[in-house]
Structure formats: structure tokens, C-alpha cells
Amino acid sequence: MNITAQDRQESFVTSQLDGLIGWARKYSIFQYPFVTACCGMEYMATACSHYDVDRFGAGLPRFSPRQSDVLMVVGTISHKLAPVLKQIYNQMCDPKWVVAFGVCTCTGGFYDNYATVMGIDTIIPVDVYIPGCPPRPETVLDGLMKLQEKIQHQSSNEISKGRLVQS
Amino acid sequence: MSDPEANGLTSFVFHTDFMILEKIKEKFLDDVLETSDFRGDLVAVVNKDVIYDVMEFLKTDPTLQFNVLMDLTAVDYLWQDRFPRFDVVYHLFSLSQNLRVRIKAGVDEKEPVIDSLVKLWPIADWFEREVWDMFGIKFKGHPNLKRIMMYDGFQGHALRKDYPITKRQPLIGPKN
Numbered sequence: 308m309n310i311t312a313q314d315r316q317e318s319f320v321t322s323q324l325d326g327l328i329g330w331a332r333k334y335s336i337f338q339y340p341f342v343t344a345c346c347g348m349e350y351m352a353t354a355c356s357h358y359d360v361d362r363f364g365a366g367l368p369r370f371s372p373r374q375s376d377v378l379m380v381v382g383t384i385s386h387k388l389a390p391v392l393k394q395i396y397n398q399m400c401d402p403k404w405v406v407a408f409g410v411c412t413c414t415g416g417f418y419d420n421y422a423t424v425m426g427i428d429t430i431i432p433v434d435v436y437i438p439g440c441p442p443r444p445e446t447v448l449d450g451l452m453k454l455q456e457k458i459q460h461q462s463s464n465e466i467s468k469g470r471l472v473q474s
Numbered sequence: 475m476s477d478p479e480a481n482g483l484t485s486f487v488f489h490t491d492f493m494i495l496e497k498i499k500e501k502f503l504d505d506v507l508e509t510s511d512f513r514g515d516l517v518a519v520v521n522k523d524v525i526y527d528v529m530e531f532l533k534t535d536p537t538l539q540f541n542v543l544m545d546l547t548a549v550d551y552l553w554q555d556r557f558p559r560f561d562v563v564y565h566l567f568s569l570s571q572n573l574r575v576r577i578k579a580g581v582d583e584k585e586p587v588i589d590s591l592v593k594l595w596p597i598a599d600w601f602e603r604e605v606w607d608m609f610g611i612k613f614k615g616h617p618n619l620k621r622i623m624m625y626d627g628f629q630g631h632a633l634r635k636d637y638p639i640t641k642r643q644p645l646i647g648p649k650n
Binding site for chain 1: 623624625632637639641642643644645646647648
């Protein structure tokens with residue numbers, strides 16, 4: 308029997324399967340911490356035992372893009388670094404998500420100069436924006452839960468498109 | 475002031491004042507254009523042609539021994555009706571004598587060249603590359619004068635006052 312994309316979206320069984328996959332994925336987030344600046348301190352505060360991202364299943368940072376699902380871009384991205392960020396993103400396997408951590412990654416923050424990228428969404432697609440300079444751990448956890456929600460409600464069809472960013 | 479040894483004072487105490495500037499003036503005469511002492515912050519403005527000699531003197535003179543180049547940077551005085559346009563600023567520190575002094579040398583945009591100090595202090599290598607990158611001032615005798623912060627292909631020098639404040643030169647992503 309051939310299952311078309313339409314069948315997948317409509318049939319009772321596969322929609323439940325999506326739910327199961329989403330549930331599994333959202334509680335096994337392997338993050339790649341792309342930490343460049345002071346937001347990294349707040350990222351560490353969130354990751355450690357006081358706030359503890361492990362409660363959300365996101366306690367295992369991987370330092371290889373090949374092994375990670377969520378690219379956490381933490382800190383200012385300069386134009387010099389932008390090609391590196393794009394390459395890291397392209398090296399990650401699907402399904403993958405991107406979190407912009409702090410205002411510098413969201414919009415450039417208070418930087419408006421020759422050196423800074425005005426928001427990483429000019430380079431790669433972003434799923435969740437966490438504002439703050441730097442964001443408090445509560446804000447980070449809120450963003451993380453928003454991301455989990457998004458992962459839960461994404462159908463496996465939608466994810467497996469495969470997104471390669473060309474320059 | 476009399477001889478410090480005669481008073482039983484150590485040279486350490488004696489040299490924490492303007493005598494550093496006196497020594498420079500005595501040695502380099504008309505090449506010292508200006509000196510000032512603002513609440514113990516000593517500044518000497520010297521002719522850029524003798525910068526290497528001045529620095530070598532400050533480093534090797536046994537009563538001074540400025541063995542640390544704390545900082546080397548530049549200032550752009552564009553639109554302030556001033557000649558020369560740039561100042562290259564050197565901050566020196568003497569570990570053994572516990573002295574500090576600031577040396578400035580004017581450099582104009584028509585010929586933005588000054589002698590490199592890499593032979594005296596190896597740290598000057600990166601400082602001078604930074605000043606070249608940001609202000610476009612060349613350092614004669616530098617072994618590897620290329621950009622240190624901005625990428626190859628970056629046009630202009632970003633900290634010059636006439637670098638357009640909105641000009642962006644992204645490697646990838648949207649242009650300006």
C-alpha cells in the first residue's frame with residue numbers, strides 16, 4: 308500500500324504517530340551551544356542545577372553539529388563569524404531547530420555598526436527568539452518550552468523537507 | 475631637584491613625578507613638542523620621526539626601564555581643525571620602577587606611516603595590526619602588517635571618523 312503525503316496527514320494512525328514522534332523529540336533535545344558572548348553566562352546559569360534544563364530533556368549539549376537537533380545561538384554574531392554559523396547550521400542533520408538566544412542574535416541588539424549581524428535570521432531560519440540582554444534563566448526556560456510546543460505540533464512531513472541555506 | 479642618592483632617597487620615589495618628562499626633553503630637545511602632567515598622568519608628544527629612538531631610550535634607560543607596552547592605539551581628530559589628523563598613543567609601564575607614561579605622536583593622513591616597535595616589544599605586533607586595521611596607519615618595519623579584526627576584502631578602516639556610520643560589508647546575507 309502506498310501512503311501518500313495526504314494519507315499521512317489525514318489518517319488516524321499517522322497523526323497519532325506524529326504526536327508520539329513529537330513527544331519523543333521535544334524531550335530529547337540535544338543542543339549545540341554556539342556561544343560567542345556574555346549571554347553564555349546566562350546559558351550556563353540555565354543549564355546548571357538551579358534552573359536545570361535537564362528537567363526539559365535538554366541536558367545534553369553536543370559539541371558536534373552532526374549530533375545535535377537544536378542550534379542555540381548564544382551571543383553577538385559578527386559579519387566575520389556569519390559564514391561559520393551558516394556552515395554549522397548546514398552541517399546539522401534534520402530534524403533541526405534554531406534558537407536565537409538574547410537580543411544580539413534576535414536583532415543585533417544595541418549594536419548597529421560595521422561589525423555586527425543585525426539578527427541571525429538574516430542568515431539562517433530561526434524557530435524561537437529569546438529576548439533579553441542577557442535573558443534571565445526564566446525567559447530561557449520559557450523559550451525552551453515554546454520550542455517544545457513547536458516541536459510537538461510539527462508534523463514529520465513538515466520537518467523532513469530538508470533545509471540547506473545557500474548564501 | 476638635587477641628586478636623589480645624596481638625599482638617601484631611592485630612585486623609585488624620585489621618579490614618580492615629572493622627572494621622566496625632563497629626561498625625555500633633555501635627550502630629545504626639539505623633537506619633544508609638548509609635555510603635560512595632569513594629576514600625575516604624564517604625557518609627552520613627540521615628533522613621529524624619532525618615535526623609535528624615544529621608545530628605545532625609555533625601555534633601556536636604567537633609571538626608567540619601561541619594559542611593558544601596556545597599550546598602543548590611535549585617535550582620529552577629523553573635523554576638529556587639527557594637524558596632523560591622527561595621534562598614535564603609547565602607554566608604557568615600568569615594572570621595576572613602578573612608573574607610567576603616555577607618549578603621543580602625530581601622524582597625518584597624507585602620509586600615515588610611523589616606525590614599528592615590534593623589535594622593542596613583541597606585543598606591538600598585534601597592537602599595530604589593530605591600528606592598521608581600524609585607522610589605516612602603516613607601521614614601517616612591521617613583519618606582518620595585515621588586518622587583525624576585520625576580514626580580508628573589507629574596504630576602508632572602520633574607526634576612521636569618515637567611515638560611513640551605516641556602511642555594512644557582510645560576507646553573507648543581505649547587503650546593507
